[in-house]
Amino acid sequence: MPGSPYTDLDRPPLSAARLRRALVAPHGPWARLELRTETGSTNADVAEAARSGEPEGLVVVAERQTAGRGRRGRAWQSPARAGIATSVLLRPGEAVADRGWPPAPPSAYGWLPLLAGVALVEAVARLAELDATLKWPNDLLLGDAKCAGILAEAVPGATPATPPAVVLGVGLNVTLRADELPENPTGLPATSLQLAGAAATDRDPLLRALLRSLAEWYGRWRTAGGSAVDSGLHEAYLDSCATVGRQVRVLLPGGGELTGTATGVDPDGHLVVTSPDGDHRLSAGDVLHLR
Numbered sequence: 429m430p431g432s433p434y435t436d437l438d439r440p441p442l443s444a445a446r447l448r449r450a451l452v453a454p455h456g457p458w459a460r461l462e463l464r465t466e467t468g469s470t471n472a473d474v475a476e477a478a479r480s481g482e483p484e485g486l487v488v489v490a491e492r493q494t495a496g497r498g499r500r501g502r503a504w505q506s507p508a509r510a511g512i513a514t515s516v517l518l519r520p521g522e523a524v525a526d527r528g529w530p531p532a533p534p535s536a537y538g539w540l541p542l543l544a545g546v547a548l549v550e551a552v553a554r555l556a557e558l559d560a561t562l563k564w565p566n567d568l569l570l571g572d573a574k575c576a577g578i579l580a581e582a583v584p585g586a587t588p589a590t591p592p593a594v595v596l597g598v599g600l601n602v603t604l605r606a607d608e609l610p611e612n613p614t615g616l617p618a619t620s621l622q623l624a625g626a627a628a629t630d631r632d633p634l635l636r637a638l639l640r641s642l643a644e645w646y647g648r649w650r651t652a653g654g655s656a657v658d659s660g661l662h663e664a665y666l667d668s669c670a671t672v673g674r675q676v677r678v679l680l681p682g683g684g685e686l687t688g689t690a691t692g693v694d695p696d697g698h699l700v701v702t703s704p705d706g707d708h709r710l711s712a713g714d715v716l717h718l719r
Contacts, residue, residue, distance in 0.1 A: 444463035519591065565715075662693070
């Protein structure tokens with residue numbers, strides 16, 4: 429049947445009912461899950477829900493995105509059911525009394541895409557049995573090839589006194605074949621779990637593992653008041669980060685360039701690059717490209 433999700437047996441559809449049973453309260457850590465056959469962008473969908481007052485804990489998953497985005501508006505697309513495209517709604521600036529979560533300060537929000545990276549590495553290691561690393565701030569690498577990207581976007585509150593929401597999106601290439609891989613304008617070649625020899629490429633358990641790990645790390649980070657150090661996130665990120673310790677060339681938005689050694693990630697999630705004139709602390713927004 430043309431257009432049927434069952435025409436490609438290597439890419440079976442996800443089941444919304446099974447995902448909700450596993451991931452949505454009271455048996456799971458999330459508040460609500462929506463599975464869409466096709467959408468423009470899961471991040472855009474969750475951002476719209478945030479503007480409409482949706483509480484924290486919404487998850488949107490798409491079998492196919494037609495206008496998926498990475499950093500700086502770069503396209504992120506994949507054939508239907510060949511990858512994982514999901515976004516979650518977080519409200520880190522709001523206290524959650526029944527969980528003992530104080531508000532996290534806005535200065536700590538830069539850790540959220542790094543937190544998602546740690547969760548993604550854990551899921552890929554556990555299910556796919558692959559050694560993945562992270563390129564600061566938002567790429568998951570298998571060897572020297574990019575397999576996933578992460579995009580965090582802030583959504584302003586309804587009033588100036590309302591903390592912003594954060595939409596956290598993940599796009600993971602699962603069963604893409606070599607002729608389906610996207611061109612990557614950052615210069616890194618692309619790959620997929622299947623091409624990298626993953627032990628498993630079933631998207632259902634991969635997605636469950638990712639969302640559970642993400643919820644677990646977010647809970648630790650919130651309990652620690654947004655402290656990456658106290659929650660253990662800082663150490664976990666450094667353990668998986670392939671950028672630290674390398675010579676890097678940073679292209680800056682104004683046309684400038686910085687060359688040096690990536691020597692660490694500071695408590696606010698900034699990359700520390702040491703050059704002959706000293707240490708430079710860079711946020712994701714400061715960097716056009718990192719080689």
